[in-house]
Amino acid sequence: MSSDLWQITWFTAWVAVTSTLVILPPGIALAWLLARRQWPGKSLVETLVALPLVIPPVATGLILLHLFGRRGLIGHWLENSLGIEIVFTWKAVVIATAVMSFPLLVRTVRVAFENVSPRVEHVARTLGAGPWRVFWTITLPLARQGVIAGAVLAFARALGEFGATVMVAGFIPGKTETLALSIYHSVELGRDGEAVAFLAVSVALAFAAVWCSERLLRRATA
């Protein structure tokens, strides 16, 4: 049980970090496009990205199951052309947590970009910096607090994700067990002691994440 606990904790933290790192580049890019550019289909993309926030996680999980399942649009292609299986593996856990935390990241970073004055970016352009250099040296550093906050939110959401994960990844001991799934499973089996242990680790992990982010934010504002 105790080696299981560590294995599950490690797996949960690893999944949360991986999914956050995976969504960070596209999340920042999309947030910038939403904050700074007008393009056709923008409001459609805006709505699609927000959808996982408002529909039940289990429903999102079901959609993912249909997309990534063996007969799904993406799953079928992945398995036939690349031999990659998604559903009921760790990859499904990462995809579920990534999709569920993506809207939180995009929203937070978008607001941060909108709070950077375009005038400051304009001046940087007249000083000889091209759009890329302006983004890396002006926009992103000035929005760093929002980017950190968004990443922490996404990480925290990934740590606790349950509904979508259980649909696409199931609960396979040693393969797709996360802390949230384990708490539910233990309670279901009447193993209250075990549930409390999982609960304690979840709280400790979340506490550590929030504490670290507060420190990072304080350093970013200093």
Add this chain to the structure above:
Amino acid sequence: MSLEISHLRLPLTSFVLELDARLDAPVTGLFGASGAGKTSLLETIAGLRRPVDGRISLDGTVLTDSAARIFRPPESRGVGFVPQDSALFTHLNVRENLCYSQRARSHVTRPGISYEHVLDVLNLGSLVARRIGSLSGGERQRVAFGRALLAAPHLLLLDEPLASLDRELKDQILPYLRLIRDEFKIPMLLVSHSADEIVALCDDVLVLELGRCVRRGPPSGLFIVSPRPHHELAKPTDLSPLNDGSA
């Protein structure tokens, strides 16, 4: 310097900015009430706005030409821009702000413009290690001038550089603008809705009203230069000097 603006057309919210002018004075003033299109004109010259029509060239180099489908991006125009709020980079310190442009760091500045010289003229030496948040309004504006100068522009656009300062600070900063004009010989286009600034600095003035140039000439011909202290000069029209920042 010669800035040629021909058949320029730029639709703004409530009127169309239209201008035909050849500017060749060392310092040209753009005078007019808030919302007359002065800032929009500066932004168009800097390449931050794209006109629907027209041609702008600087010393023979085409900056924008709608007919030939030429639009040079702001980073390759060599046109410096100092906005009203100075727009300093608050995540960098004073030295990093001054050296933001590639030219400032590679020391490929024009003859007569070196880092040391700019620090010296603008009296910035004691500020270089300071954070932007710790600067006063006047200091911020001086850093903004220095940052623009160190990019070695062929033309410097100043958008109400003194408007955010109180009268006492204005009197302190105005001499720096004169020094920039006389020391670095960079042609300047100065937007202002204050007659005293125009009289103090400019050789040629364009008066803008709703996007059109309604009068032009040397400041002595446009303004009644009275013997009173310079901040109480009469204004040519009753333009509100109150700053609403929406120009």
